[in-house]
Amino acid sequence: MTRSGQEYLEGLRDGREIWLDGERAEDVTAHPAFRASAASFAGLYDLADDPVHRPVLVQDGVRRACAVPRSYEDLVARRRAFRTTAAASYGFLGRTPDYMAAGAAGFAAAPAVFTGETFDGADHALAFHRRIAEGDLHVAFTLTNPASGRGEDDLTLRVVEERDGGIVVRGAKTIGTGAVFADELLVGTIEPLAADDTERAVTFSVRLDTPGLKLISRTSYEERSRSVFDHPLSSRYDENDAMLVCEDVFVPWERVLTYRDPATTGAIWWQTPAYPNLVHQAATRFWTKLEFLTGLAILLTRSNGTEKLPPVTQALGRLLGMVAQAKAFVLAAEASYEEVDGGRGGVRPGQEISFAQRIMAGELYPRAVQDVKLLAGGALVQLPASGRDLLHPELGPLVRRYFATPGHSAEDRVKLLKLAWDALGSEFAGRHEQYERFYHGAPHVYLTMQTWAGSAGECENLARACLDGYGLGTTR
Ligand SMILES: Cc1cc2nc3c(=O)[nH]c(=O)nc-3n(C[C@H](O)[C@H](O)[C@H](O)COP(=O)(O)OP(=O)(O)OC[C@H]3O[C@@H](n4cnc5c(N)ncnc54)[C@H](O)[C@@H]3O)c2cc1C
Incomplete structure (x- = not known):
């Protein structure tokens, strides 16, 4: 029910x-x-x-x-x-x-x-x-x-x-x-x-x-x-x-x-699929949140009239690349699924990728926030104290005149910038940055965990194979 x-x-x-x-x-x-x-x-x-x-x-x-x-x-x-x-x-x-x-x-x-x-x-x-x-x-x-x-x-x-x-x-x-x-x-x-x-x-x-x-x-x-x-x-x-x-x-x-x-x-937590299952939800949410931040960046640059400048286009490309990374971690964890308890417990998202998602997300989120802030500029801060300014009979017309940009009314622009500040710069935003870094544990814990969840053996073997393939007497 x-x-x-x-x-x-x-x-x-x-x-x-x-x-x-x-x-x-x-x-x-x-x-x-x-x-x-x-x-x-x-x-x-x-x-x-x-x-x-x-x-x-x-x-x-x-x-x-x-x-x-x-x-x-x-x-x-x-x-x-x-x-x-x-x-x-x-x-x-x-x-x-x-x-x-x-x-x-x-x-x-x-x-x-x-x-x-x-x-x-x-x-x-x-x-x-x-x-x-x-x-x-x-x-x-x-x-x-x-x-x-x-x-x-x-x-x-x-x-x-x-x-x-x-x-x-x-x-x-x-x-x-x-x-x-x-x-x-x-x-x-x-x-x-x-x-x-x-x-x-x-x-x-x-x-x-x-x-x-x-x-x-x-x-x-x-x-x-x-x-x-x-x-x-x-x-x-x-x-x-x-x-x-x-x-x-x-x-x-x-x-x-x-x-x-x-x-x-x-x-x-570690011998049942509970943890990869939690990461499956969290990674999907993270992907969605990065899409939202990137969407904000697109709207902000359009509102600032900077959208078509090559460095800005490239910055948007980097953000879209981050979205793709976040998405890739979800899809890869699903594709690398593992059987639980010989199949009696069904399947779980692949553990190696699930655990690595925490490293990627903790490092990517602050970077994405910083990149969008850079694209937004000072307008993020220079805003009327509240929407009431727009409604005031004397102040409203002034705000509507001086906060408008070509093709964007003051109300639309202030609305967008206030949403952006709430997402990127407010106390709420600061908490979100800390959340994405820590909600699945401290970095020293999950980085250490990756050393046993990751493919250390395969990495070492490949490097070893290269070393073993030549010696002092090897000719080209
Ligand atoms: C917004 C938010 C929401 C959260 N929600 C939940 C929740 O719902 N449920 C829940 O159970 N937990 C939750 N967590 C808690 C989270 O799991 C812990 O914050 C996390 O495990 C880190 O623990 P800590 O805060 O005690 O940090 P600490 O362990 O004190 O770590 C602080 C810093 O010191 C470093 N450090 C500490 N010890 C070492 C060491 N030995 N070697 C190297 N570096 C070290 C860490 O890497 C980190 O950078 C949340 C955290 C945040 C920020």
Whole structure:
């Protein structure tokens, strides 16, 4: 069953404990810091009722993102669904419901990985996936340990008590992107844990209204925005990031996926298709976002009258090349698909390409933003303070006269430049740059990972073959 946007919003009115700016936000669907972005998430749910989008997004009543792909064709169909969802926010909502749905499908493809030496979470992992698929749930996740985890007073979330019906956890996890808009939160650990670090080696899912669970939200760009005209992206697509704090939160056993088992707690991400599945969604969204930025560049240069200058044309060519790179990573990951568990778990996007996508995207995004800013020029900054200037009886005619360019009315030009600033230069834009660099982990982690996911052996063999082909006595 798929839910409507209205049903999704009703689910968020559950008394969850969200803190922002020294106050508790009672209802995220009505609060000025969150309501428009909540409505954007609701809009994603409504896409499934659109006769054009439904066949792309849903199959046999269930979201394609939730399905375990069985073939290359299934991966392509899933990517089309990801594309439809990503386009609805121009790639600016990263943690849309399809993200963790695909991750959970990865768990369901290889449930045996959840069977550890001390705890068997296989059935719970399957139930987690079923709950998302049947309830059409939006699940966010917090896998990162807070910086306090590096000191002596480690406040990282850990198990503090075991009871008959479940466990009690205490401490913090971060960064909960989209958590305030989620139905559930998956809490776990992706970084390698020492074999004796059993207290922190736990994975579970919780409803957001679970007693003791708090989310401490970062600044709301939505709340700071003046209007849709002035901040077209941050006013509507601010998915928010929050720190999770659990003060003795009780988690029933059926929601515990790994328990006191460092090896299994990490393995569920790397030995199931969960991670390549997450990257499949993220890479598709990234491709969409680069298309949007490149489209902005085309419109900006046209508005500036620079479009036909050879260096500008070449700069646009470089951006279009970046779009093609982003697209190529998605297509190549699909084409290099691998069987999971001898085919019993279906297929996953190729791991080598999926992992490399993170390197490419983290390095490409800041470059693309910089290139579009360069093409935009100072006009990005020299803008009327708000759209109200255009409407003012005395000021409006002046603004309309002096902000127009040949062939472009002041209103159209200011509208375009404000969209560009929101995407490229605002606080919201700065957060997006950090997001694209870090949301799949820090560079030192994924660069190191590529040394075992990449084709180091083949590279070395080729260089070695060349070396072996000649010696001191070799003649030409
Ligand atoms: C906007 C945003 C949204 C996010 N959303 C989520 C989310 O929804 N869920 C989630 O779980 N996580 C999320 N993340 C968190 C992300 O996974 C972490 O930020 C990432 O893993 C890096 O961890 P860190 O921030 O603690 O950085 P650090 O590990 O402190 O790294 C900071 C810098 O120091 C370098 N560094 C650190 N240690 C070393 C070392 N030993 N050797 C070399 N260099 C080193 C890193 O490469 C990096 O450049 C998000 C991050 C951002 C920015």
